[in-house]
Amino acid sequence: MKLSEDTISKEVIYKGKIINLEKHKVKLPNGETSEREIVLHNGAVSILALTPNNEVIVVEQFRKALEHTLIEIPAGKLEVGEKRESAAIRELEEETGYYTEDLTLIGEVYGCPGFANEKISIYFANNLKEGKADLDEDEFLNIKKLSIDEVKRRVSSGHIEDAKTLIAFQYLLLNYNHSK
Amino acid sequence: MKLSEDTISKEVIYKGKIINLEKHKVKLPNGETSEREIVLHNGAVSILALTPNNEVIVVEQFRKALEHTLIEIPAGKLEVGEKRESAAIRELEEETGYYTEDLTLIGEVYGCPGFANEKISIYFANNLKEGKADLDEDEFLNIKKLSIDEVKRRVSSGHIEDAKTLIAFQYLLLNYNHSK
Numbered sequence: 001m002k003l004s005e006d007t008i009s010k011e012v013i014y015k016g017k018i019i020n021l022e023k024h025k026v027k028l029p030n031g032e033t034s035e036r037e038i039v040l041h042n043g044a045v046s047i048l049a050l051t052p053n054n055e056v057i058v059v060e061q062f063r064k065a066l067e068h069t070l071i072e073i074p075a076g077k078l079e080v081g082e083k084r085e086s087a088a089i090r091e092l093e094e095e096t097g098y099y100t101e102d103l104t105l106i107g108e109v110y111g112c113p114g115f116a117n118e119k120i121s122i123y124f125a126n127n128l129k130e131g132k133a134d135l136d137e138d139e140f141l142n143i144k145k146l147s148i149d150e151v152k153r154r155v156s157s158g159h160i161e162d163a164k165t166l167i168a169f170q171y172l173l174l175n176y177n178h179s180k
Numbered sequence: 181m182k183l184s185e186d187t188i189s190k191e192v193i194y195k196g197k198i199i200n201l202e203k204h205k206v207k208l209p210n211g212e213t214s215e216r217e218i219v220l221h222n223g224a225v226s227i228l229a230l231t232p233n234n235e236v237i238v239v240e241q242f243r244k245a246l247e248h249t250l251i252e253i254p255a256g257k258l259e260v261g262e263k264r265e266s267a268a269i270r271e272l273e274e275e276t277g278y279y280t281e282d283l284t285l286i287g288e289v290y291g292c293p294g295f296a297n298e299k300i301s302i303y304f305a306n307n308l309k310e311g312k313a314d315l316d317e318d319e320f321l322n323i324k325k326l327s328i329d330e331v332k333r334r335v336s337s338g339h340i341e342d343a344k345t346l347i348a349f350q351y352l353l354l355n356y357n358h359s360k
Contacts, residue, residue, distance in 0.1 A: 003320050013201070029320045062183040069184075107340060108338075114255075115221070115298075116295075117245045140208065141183065163347065164343065166289055
């Protein structure tokens with residue numbers, strides 16, 4: 001079956017700091033018309049960082065959209081024109097102080113494909129060197145370190161609330177599960 | 181460190197069919213003010229469905245936000261007032277024709293917590309009974325079935341582009357990896 005939807009017209013509803021919102025009038029595969037609400041985002045990167053002590057670095061951060069804090073692997077938005085791998089190295093250092101260029105791509109996924117084009121790259125970072133964090137002026141977070149056993153417990157108990165973090169933790173358990 | 185951001189004022193920018201957009205003026209933990217752009221969504225469910233032949237059901241669907249098709253596990257939006265488990269049973273049957281009440285919750289995650297409150301519940305569905313699909317009028321998709329070995333290949337090669345689907349596939353490999 002042909003699945004694509006042709007764009008008849010686009011309306012820009014909002015142009016913001018982090019996102020833009022558009023409404024597209026589309027022609028459906030059956031010839032009917034419909035409307036699609038679309039959030040445009042520049043993309044993001046996130047990093048599953050394993051310290052020399054085999055601990056995983058997570059950050060606790062208030063997320064206004066949820067009105068509560070969330071435990072996540074370090075992550076951040078792509079700057080305009082920035083390469084994804086460079087952004088991952090930069091974000092890890094800014095948020096945690098750790099530095100590495102030893103990155104492996106775990107995957108690149110859309111978190112909310114029903115309405116948003118945000119693509120997030122998830123990297124595994126190894127061989128970390130310790131340094132000094134340097135947060136953005138509107139960024140506030142607590143750094144925590146989890147043992148691999150703690151990661152396993154949190155995955156098994158279903159208490160990971162962030163999609164990229166759950167993907168990263170499951171990757172770790174599939175590939176580095178030393179306690180098996 | 182105190183992380184929460186107090187709301188000073190809210191502006192409703194858009195009220196739509198699937199999402200609303202708001203701009204919140206907030207007081208940051210350091211006392212400064214900032215703005216947060218927030219997409220509000222009613223939530224969604226998705227289903228990792230294993231057929232009696234040990235195949236996983238996926239749907240190929242055009243996603244206008246991405247301007248291409250995406251391979252995903254069956255999923256859909258919560259209707260107003262609907263329970264998540266009922267929505268999962270309904271969406272699986274509507275999209276694939278398969279019916280079951282044998283659901284296990286894999287997790288509940290936010291896909292884009294930086295700007296959106298969409299929470300997606302991911303269920304594992306077993307003991308499926310075959311029936312007849314019944315799609316929404318603006319929904320067009322192709323159904324495919326993947327063997328567990330094919331799921332493993334797609335996860336290893338990093339070719340899963342949808343966050344909930346990658347979480348579900350990794351869950352399957354961590355818990356039902358018969359080919360180990």
